[in-house]
Amino acid sequence: MTELRNRGKSELLKESQVEDVYDDVEYTQPHAVPIIVANNDHTFRLDEEALKKVLLKDELKDRYVVVISVAGAFRHGKSFLLDFFLRYMNSKYVHKQNTSDWIGSDDAPLDGFSWKGGSERDTTGILMWSEVFLTELATGEKVAIILLDTQGTWDSKSTVKECATIFALSTMISSVQIYNLSTNIQEDDLQHLQLFTEYGRLALADSGKTPFQRLQFLVRDWRFPYEAPYGAVGGQQILANRLEVSDNQHPELQSLRRHITACFSEIACFLMPHPGNKVATSPTFDGRLSEIDSEFKDNLKILVPMLLSPENLVLKKINGEKVKVRDFVQYCKSYMLIYEGNELPEPKSMLVATAEANNLAAVADAKDVYMQMMEDVCGGNKPYMKSEAIETEHKRFKDKAIDQFDKKKKMGGDEFSAAFRDQLEKDIDDAFSQFKAHNESKNIFKSARTPAVFFALAVIFYIASGLFGLFGLYSLANLCNLGMAIAFITLMTWSYVRYSGEMRDVGGYIDETANFIWENRSYFKKRKLRKQNQYSLSEHIKSCLNVDIVTILKTAVQGFVDSGMQQMAVEAAERTAVSATRIVLNGKAHSS
Secondary structure: OHHHHHHHHHHHHHHHHHHHHHHHHHHHOOOEEEEEEEOOOOOEEEOHHHHHHHHOOOOOOOOEEEEEEEEEEOOOOHHHHHHHHHHHHHHHHHOOOOOOOOOOOOOOOOOOOOOOOOOOOOOOOEEEEOOOEEEEOOOOOEEEEEEEEEOOEOOOOOOHHHHHHHHHHHHHHOOEEEEEEEOOOOHHHHHHHHHHHHHHHHHOOOOOOOOEEEEEEEEEOOOOOOOOOOEHHHHHHHHHHHOOOOOOOOHHHHHHHHHHHHHEEEEEEEEOOOOOHHHHHOOOOOOOHHHOOHHHHHHHHHHHHHHHOHHHOOOOEEOOEEOEHHHHHHHHHHHHHHHHOOOOOOOOOHHHHHHHHHHHHHHHHHHHHHHHHHHHHHOOOOOOOOHHHHHHHHHHHHHHHHHHHHHOOOOOHHHHHHHHHHHHHHHHHHHHHHHHHHHHHOOHHHHOHHHHHHHHHHHHHHHHHHHHHHOOOHHHHHHHHHHHHHHHHHHHHHHHHHHHOOOHHHHHHHHHHHHHHHHOOOHHHHHHHHHHHHHHHHHHHHHHHOOOHHHHHHHHHHHHHHHHHHHHHHHHHHHHHHHHHHHHHHHHHHHO
C-alpha cells in the first residue's frame, strides 16, 4: 500500500510538472488571445489588458494597422483557414521566405488557432493572434498585421443579438472581413449580412460615408465549377449575379442589395473546392496536407497571397484616415462601450420580427375600425352628443375593435400578442380623449361660457356702480367701473384670440378663469349644496339609528310652540287684569 501511495504521488508530481511546462510554453509561444470574451449572461466584454499587452508595444504602437477577420456560420472551417494564413505569415514576414512552398510539408499537422472536427462550436467571442506580423509597404509605410478569429453564428447556444454583435463588431474593427459561406451565396446569407452590417452601421452613427472597407465572400465547398470556375474569376461571376439589381425584382430584394453594396467600399468573392472526404469525415484528421485534396491546396495557394501579400494588404481606415495601432486600441474600447450600453435596438430573429409586424398590422386594422365607427357618430361634421351617450358608444366600439384583434390570425401566440392587445387598448383610449374633446367643442353653451361670464360680470359691475353712486359711495362706484372696464377688455381680448389664432396661451388663461368663475358662480349654490350635505348627513344618521328624526323635531317644535303660547296667554291675562284694575281705580277717582 505504501509503495502504491508513493507511486501515485510521484505520478501526480510528474503531471503537475508537465502542466507547468505546458503553461510556460503557452505563455511564451504565439497563441490565440481572447479580446472579446463571452459572458454567461449572453453579453460580451472587452479584455482591455489582454488587448494592450499584445498591441501596445514600442515596436508596434506607431505602425499603421491591417486587420484580417474571418466571420460566418459555426463549424464551417474559419479557424482551419486562419491556420493556413498563419503559415503564410510566418513564412513571409517572420522567416522572410519568398518561395511558393509556404504551405508546408505534407506530414506536418496544422496548428495555430484552435480547431476541431465535429458538430459543436469551438470558438467563442473574438480571438486575436498574439503575434503581430510586421512589414513595410512599397510606399515606405510600416504596418502591423493582426489576425482575428470570431465566434461562429447560428449555433444552438447563441442569441440573435450575440451573433449580430460579434459579426458587426468584427466588421467594424477589421480592414478585410472574410464572410465564410458553405456551398453557395444564398438569399438568407445576404439577409443575415444586411442585419449584421446594419447593426454595425447604427453603432458607427453613420455620417454618410461608406462605413466598412473590404468584404471578401469566401464560398467553401463550391459544387458547380461547370457554372463558374474555382477562384476569384468564378467568384466575381457569382457575386455579380447574386448582387445584381434589376427592374423585375421585388423592391425588398432591390433594397437588400443596394444596402450591402453601400456598406462596403469593396466587395469580392472567391470560390473554394471541397478539401476532401478525409477532412470532412475522419475524426483523427489533424490538418496534414497529405489528407487534403490537391485541388483545394492549389486554390489555397492562390487565395492566401491574394489577401496577405504586401501589395494586397488593406490598411485600416476610419472616416478616410489611416489608423495606427495605438488608435486601434481606443476604437476597440469605444465600440465595445456602445454594445455594452442600451443605445442600440435589440436585433430580432426573423420569426420575432415577422410576428411583431403581423401583430402591429392587426393593431392598426382594429384601431381603424374603432376610428371609423367613432367618426360616424361624433366626427367632424356630426352634431354634439351628450357625454353619457359618447361614453356608451366608445365602450361598444372599443369592444368591437378588440374582438376583431382577438379573432385575427396572428403569429407568435396569445402570450406574444398580449402586449400588442394592451397597446391597442391604450391607443383607443387616447383616441377617445381626442374625440371627447372635439365633441365638447361642439357644445354651443360651453363655447359661449367665456363671453357670457365676462359680459355678466360687466353688467353686474355696471348695476353695482349705479347703486353705489345713488347712495353717494363714489369710491366703490369707481371700483365697480374699473371692474366693468376690465371685464370688457378681457372679453375683447378673448374675441381677438378666438378669431385670429394668435396669443393662444392668453386665450387659454381667460377660458380657465371663466370656468373657475362659472363653477363658483353663486354663494347660494354653495349654501344650497351645504344644506343638501347636511340633509344627507341627517338621513344617514336616521338610517343608522332607525329613528324618525323629523317626527321628533316636529314634536319638539310643537311642544316649544304650545309652551310659548301658554306663557303668552298668561302674560296677556295678567296685563288685562292690571289694565282693568287701573281703569276701575281711575273711574272711582273721577267720581269722587
